[in-house]
Amino acid sequence: MSGPQVKICGVKDIDTALAAARAGADFLGFVFFRKSPRFILPEKAEEVILDLKEASFEEGFALPKLVGLFVDAGEKELSEAPTLLTHFQFHGHESPERCKELGDEFAVEIIKALPVSVADDVLKAGAFEGATDIILFDAKPPPGAGRPGGHGVSFDWTAISSYTGETPFMLAGGLSPDNVADAVASQKDHSGFLGVDVSSGVETAPGNKSADLIASFISAAKGSK
Numbered sequence: 317m318s319g320p321q322v323k324i325c326g327v328k329d330i331d332t333a334l335a336a337a338r339a340g341a342d343f344l345g346f347v348f349f350r351k352s353p354r355f356i357l358p359e360k361a362e363e364v365i366l367d368l369k370e371a372s373f374e375e376g377f378a379l380p381k382l383v384g385l386f387v388d389a390g391e392k393e394l395s396e397a398p399t400l401l402t403h404f405q406f407h408g409h410e411s412p413e414r415c416k417e418l419g420d421e422f423a424v425e426i427i428k429a430l431p432v433s434v435a436d437d438v439l440k441a442g443a444f445e446g447a448t449d450i451i452l453f454d455a456k457p458p459p460g461a462g463r464p465g466g467h468g469v470s471f472d473w474t475a476i477s478s479y480t481g482e483t484p485f486m487l488a489g490g491l492s493p494d495n496v497a498d499a500v501a502s503q504k505d506h507s508g509f510l511g512v513d514v515s516s517g518v519e520t521a522p523g524n525k526s527a528d529l530i531a532s533f534i535s536a537a538k539g540s541k
């Protein structure tokens with residue numbers, strides 16, 4: 317495995333985007349789900365992305381891949397998303413066929429999030445083989461939760477050992493600067509492991525990202541803690 321990729325999810329402003337990109341984030345996620353404390357308007361996300369792009373040229377850091385998060389979004393919502401997004405990440409009931417269709421229609425790569433609490437949940441990834449570019453194994457939300465992700469809860473990572481698909485996967489749910497090295501170590505021998513994703517674990521309150529926590533998370537994930 318080459319080094320794990322890191323996705324910082326729930327970016328709402330240019331300061332967070334710059335902090336993450338300068339620290340070496342590989343993906344930035346923008347949440348387009350209104351009920352989330354990390355919700356960002358598409359127009360604001362576009363501005364952040366354009367400013368980030370300009371800074372990447374000026375300062376010479378790599379522009380991360382840019383991911384829009386959606387929950388059962390329709391065509392209108394998807395077509396209003398920033399045009400510079402490289403990936404759509406789906407957290408709803410999107411079928412494999414719909415994932416494939418939307419990836420082709422919008423010329424983006426697709427990340428499909430699958431909620432996991434037990435090993436059997438991981439087997440659901442089989443249906444998405446060939447239909448998505450990345451699978452995100454994320455912790456199942458607590459009962460009654462009002463959104464499908466970003467709860468800071470984890471699951472037993474050994475559940476992923478039952479995954480034998482060809483589609484690369486990322487691991488999410490309850491990761492933080494303190495446990496991400498263990499999470500990476502738990503998956504490093506799995507040929508499909510692409511990296512890790514975090515939201516709450518780099519925040520001081522729901523929706524408030526910390527530049528220091530982001531830098532610590534990325535160093536710990538990439539092995540230079």
Ligand SMILES: O=C(O)c1ccccc1NCC(=O)[C@H](O)[C@H](O)COP(=O)(O)O
Nearest residue numbers: 325352465466467468489490514515516
């Ligand atoms: O983060 C949200 O508020 C959110 C809302 C709606 C759909 C998905 C959402 N987050 C998905 C993510 O990719 C999170 O990074 C992932 O669930 C991990 O979250 P956390 O446990 O807080 O690190």
